[in-house]
Amino acid sequence: MTITTLKLDGLHCGNCVKSVEKALKGLPSVADVKIDLATQMAEIDSQESVQTLIETIENIGFDAELAN
Secondary structure, eight states: OEEEEEEEEOOOSHHHHHHHHHHHHTSTTEEEEEEETTTTEEEEEESSOHHHHHHHHHHTTOEEEEOO
């Protein structure tokens, strides 16, 4: 697996975090998701492409981009 770090935007509460975690964990090759609400950063352990991860997050109403 590969760790991908994404910068998120639009997370306001724990329910937002849970929504993103649920959407990402619904992908077939996502092993783990860690999201820090304070920094709006997500670490995803997955074989999914970065584009797939970003599209999954954007499809539920949040913004995401690859962290620098």
